[in-house]
Amino acid sequence: MAGGVGGRVVVGRHVYGNLYGCDARVLGDEAALITIVKEAVRVANAMLLSIGSYRFGPNGGLTVFAVVAESHISIHTWPEHGFATVDVYTCGDHTDPKAAFDFIVEKLSPKKIEVFYGDRSMYSE
Incomplete structure (x- = not known):
């Protein structure tokens, strides 16, 4: 329950969004x-555990993902459309998923952004 009766027992914050009008070369x-x-x-x-990527065909989009101790960060791209989706989910008070999301947005320089926030915390009763 968002803003539950008690305090947060588990902290989980999810910032994700759609980026339009990005430079196809970067994507x-x-x-x-x-x-x-x-x-x-x-x-x-966050603490990086592993990073990977996958290209969809010779001129296709990419998925780049980091598995972090606190959860994950991913970018999925469609260069032919100048479009990317970004997903940053972290657990713990020490992490800042919004800062990571904003950093990625700055680097991809979209013309339009849709951003969404999810509270994935557990609250005490």
Whole structure:
């Protein structure tokens, strides 16, 4: 229950969104996106466990994801449409998923953004 009766027992914050009008060259640059995600992990104050990527065909989009001790950060791209989705979910008071999301947005320079927030915490009764 958001804003529950008691305090938060488990802190979970989810920031995700859609980015329109991004530079197709950046969205198709696997090395650049990996660097952006690694830096976003640092900005979030999370601990990187692993990072991976997958390209959908020779000229297709990319998925770049970081598994962090606190959860995950991912970017999914469609360069042909200048479109990307970004997902940052972290647990713990020490992390800042919004800062990581904002960092990624800054690097992808979209013309339009839709951002969503989810409280995935557990509250005491």
